[in-house]
Amino acid sequence: MFNDLAFIIGTSLMYSTPLIYTALGGTISENGGVVNIGLEGMMSFGAFMAAAIGFYSGNPWIGFLAGGLAGMSLALLHAIATVTYRADHVVSGIALNFLGPGLALFLSRLMFEGATMTRPLDLTNKIPQPLRSFFAEGNGPFQRNGFFGIILNQYATVYLVFFLVALVWFFLYRTRFGLRLRSVGEHPEAADSLGINVFRMKYIAVLLSGAMAGFGGAAMSIAVVSRFSPTLISGQGFIALAAMIFGKWKPQGAMLASLMFGFAQGLAIYLGNPRVGVNVPGEILSMIPYVLTLIILIFQGKLLGRTVGPRALGKPFYKS
Amino acid sequence: MSQLLRLRRTLKFPRALGLTLISIVLGFFVGAIVLLVAGYNPLEAYGIMIFGVFGLPRYISYTIIIAAPLILTGLSVTFAFRTGLFNIGAEGQFIAGSIAAVIVGHFVRLPIILHVPLVFVSAMVAGALWGSISGFLKARYGVHEVISTIMLNWLALYMNNYLIKLPFLHRVGTEASQKIQDTARIDILGVWKTSPEGREWRMENPFWGDILRSEINLGILFALIAAMVVWYIINRTTLGYELRAVGYNQDAANYGGIPVKKSMTVSMAIAGALAGAAGGIQIMGVTQEITVLAAMEGNGFDGIAVSLIGANTPIGVVLSGFLFGALRYGGTKIQPALGAPRELINIVMGTIVYFIAMPNLFTLLQERYFSWKKKRLDISLPKEAGGESKNV
Numbered sequence: 195m196f197n198d199l200a201f202i203i204g205t206s207l208m209y210s211t212p213l214i215y216t217a218l219g220g221t222i223s224e225n226g227g228v229v230n231i232g233l234e235g236m237m238s239f240g241a242f243m244a245a246a247i248g249f250y251s252g253n254p255w256i257g258f259l260a261g262g263l264a265g266m267s268l269a270l271l272h273a274i275a276t277v278t279y280r281a282d283h284v285v286s287g288i289a290l291n292f293l294g295p296g297l298a299l300f301l302s303r304l305m306f307e308g309a310t311m312t313r314p315l316d317l318t319n320k321i322p323q324p325l326r327s328f329f330a331e332g333n334g335p336f337q338r339n340g341f342f343g344i345i346l347n348q349y350a351t352v353y354l355v356f357f358l359v360a361l362v363w364f365f366l367y368r369t370r371f372g373l374r375l376r377s378v379g380e381h382p383e384a385a386d387s388l389g390i391n392v393f394r395m396k397y398i399a400v401l402l403s404g405a406m407a408g409f410g411g412a413a414m415s416i417a418v419v420s421r422f423s424p425t426l427i428s429g430q431g432f433i434a435l436a437a438m439i440f441g442k443w444k445p446q447g448a449m450l451a452s453l454m455f456g457f458a459q460g461l462a463i464y465l466g467n468p469r470v471g472v473n474v475p476g477e478i479l480s481m482i483p484y485v486l487t488l489i490i491l492i493f494q495g496k497l498l499g500r501t502v503g504p505r506a507l508g509k510p511f512y513k514s
Numbered sequence: 515m516s517q518l519l520r521l522r523r524t525l526k527f528p529r530a531l532g533l534t535l536i537s538i539v540l541g542f543f544v545g546a547i548v549l550l551v552a553g554y555n556p557l558e559a560y561g562i563m564i565f566g567v568f569g570l571p572r573y574i575s576y577t578i579i580i581a582a583p584l585i586l587t588g589l590s591v592t593f594a595f596r597t598g599l600f601n602i603g604a605e606g607q608f609i610a611g612s613i614a615a616v617i618v619g620h621f622v623r624l625p626i627i628l629h630v631p632l633v634f635v636s637a638m639v640a641g642a643l644w645g646s647i648s649g650f651l652k653a654r655y656g657v658h659e660v661i662s663t664i665m666l667n668w669l670a671l672y673m674n675n676y677l678i679k680l681p682f683l684h685r686v687g688t689e690a691s692q693k694i695q696d697t698a699r700i701d702i703l704g705v706w707k708t709s710p711e712g713r714e715w716r717m718e719n720p721f722w723g724d725i726l727r728s729e730i731n732l733g734i735l736f737a738l739i740a741a742m743v744v745w746y747i748i749n750r751t752t753l754g755y756e757l758r759a760v761g762y763n764q765d766a767a768n769y770g771g772i773p774v775k776k777s778m779t780v781s782m783a784i785a786g787a788l789a790g791a792a793g794g795i796q797i798m799g800v801t802q803e804i805t806v807l808a809a810m811e812g813n814g815f816d817g818i819a820v821s822l823i824g825a826n827t828p829i830g831v832v833l834s835g836f837l838f839g840a841l842r843y844g845g846t847k848i849q850p851a852l853g854a855p856r857e858l859i860n861i862v863m864g865t866i867v868y869f870i871a872m873p874n875l876f877t878l879l880q881e882r883y884f885s886w887k888k889k890r891l892d893i894s895l896p897k898e899a900g901g902e903s904k905n906v
Contacts, residue, residue, distance in 0.1 A: 292867060476677045478672070
């Protein structure tokens with residue numbers, strides 16, 4: 195019973211992690227005033243590059259960084275379009291959602307003999323579980339297959355993401371840089387008149403968001419599973435976007451919302467286990483996260499009050 | 515979105531067309547560079563694609579078959595765009611339409627003259643219902659349609675997979691549903707062409723025989739008629755006027771007495787009906803069944819690109835639907851022939867959309883390097899008209 199609970203919590207944490215990375219990315223970008231609907235594409239490309247580079251280098255951390263860089267390279271395109279050339283943010287994001295998976299599958303076929311899946315990493319070459327040796331083999335509450343072992347023995351990417359949530363919060367709300375970034379998202383003209391380089395701030399925000407989305411993809415492809423496949427990301431970038439909105443454009447909010455979506459996934463996986471004996475078809479269980487997203491967005495207004503994004507979100511900036 | 519729409523409207527027609535054509539050329543150019551870097555000869559690849567589309571009568575008919583549902587999903591996205599909504603949900607509405615088409619096509623027994631229209635209408639109604647959910651959620655609860663349509667896409671996919679496995683619909687021994695009745699099929703001479711007389715006739719008439727080797731069907735007619743109807747609704751009816759007014763400025767529309775909330779639901783329902791129709795003709799004309807979907811097939815997502823490349827106009831959507839159909843079909847040819855990944859097509863499409871997103875790029879280039887023209891060409895908007903705040 196307790197171990198079942200631990201299983202749900204542990205799985206939720208693992209599945210929330212890619213969403214948190216990506217939702218954090220969305221938070222950074224949109225606080226800087228740039229809508230980033232291309233998170234899905236950046237996540238896909240990041241997931242692929244992490245799995246591919248991780249496979250060929252044999253080092254998961256090089257793969258993880260490659261995933262971040264891959265997301266960032268797409269983000270650069272987004273920044274050029276939306277910031278420099280004042281493109282429509284949503285349309286540019288849509289383009290990235292074609293380019294990201296397209297590039298991933300194109301490169302996959304080149305690098306893996308025509309397959310759209312990368313070759314799986316050896317279990318020892320995945321992102322490590324740093325606390326694994328801390329929990330001894332066994333079923334006691336503080337052992338690996340016991341209550342705390344199941345919950346706390348996670349991939350390094352899981353611990354890292356919670357650290358990043360705190361870091362992003364600190365940067366956004368406790369540093370001059372964060373204040374400037376938010377001012378650019380709220381009122382770029384005012385920020386500009388105070389001598390802040392609006393274009394540079396927006397570029398930084400978009401590039402960081404791409405890196406985070408790429409990390410999110412990597413956290414999926416080389417930690418949760420051990421390879422990239424065409425259906426790996428399956429709308430998670432969009433769920434992360436919803437999490438960010440539900441989290442009121444704040445890092446801690448995005449984290450909590452992502453945890454909730456992760457929990458829906460964890461619950462679906464738990465209930466799908468034949469041992470549990472819940473006789474619900476897998477397809478219905480798979481619907482849970484999406485239905486939950488809709489229900490949450492419906493009641494968001496009542497639960498959280500009016501939610502408004504950064505004021506200049508999605509608007510082009512003209513330097514006068 | 516409305517920002518781009520307004521921008522487009524400020525452009526003179528030839529200039530908008532010019533920007534689209536330049537974007538298309540750039541898309542293929544970037545595709546060529548990608549091919550070169552990957553070690554393939556781009557001229558050879560594009561040559562294979564061109565032959566793969568025009569080389570044989572049946573190739574052309576395959577292109578048309580693929581283009582028909584894309585035109586319809588493109589129209590779906592266009593209709594929503596013109597009314598200020600972003601329909602990413604054509605994918606799910608397509609699935610909803612195809613499910614309805616299979617159920618009505620399989621279980622109802624009617625003469626062909628009634629059955630085909632009934633199946634078509636059922637698909638449209640199912641798509642309309644699925645689409646109107648997003649419209650209603652936006653109107654009533656302020657849920658952004660971009661998010662809700664994406665969630666509904668996945669719900670439609672899982673619903674599709676769930677329904678197929680139910681005993682009443684499952685075809686034993688397959689990963690597919692029951693097939694529709696012959697009276698619900700719209701493929702031309704579909705039953706006759708596999709009969710002995712049909713085979714013989716096809717041998718004697720190689721040109722038409724070759725076309726009949728594809729699942730050539732009436733879907734394209736439906737798509738073209740739908741394009742005209744959409745044009746008519748948007749430009750010539752009160753409903754279209756009201757919906758456009760809402761898309762242009764909600765507050766002004768509201769002040770003018772147009773029911774804004776109802777308009778959103780109606781608009782998404784019509785958009786959904788178009789995408790549902792796409793699912794319907796795919797079932798009636800090509801597949802005759804629904805199959806278990808491991809991932810999104812992309813009919814709706816490609817519709818977004820079709821709509822954007824078609825400048826959100828019905829005629830543009832028809833043209834870009836054919837372009838996209840040709841790309842999709844021709845793209846499958848480069849992989850077996852050359853070994854070049856067919857995902858090249860996604861890169862080309864993505865690049866075209868990317869350039870279409872930023873008309874200012876070309877304007878600025880023109881100003882900087884070809885500025886012999888006296889008049890200023892900046893097509894950027896005044897600051898205040900930067901579009902509604904998009905809380906996405």
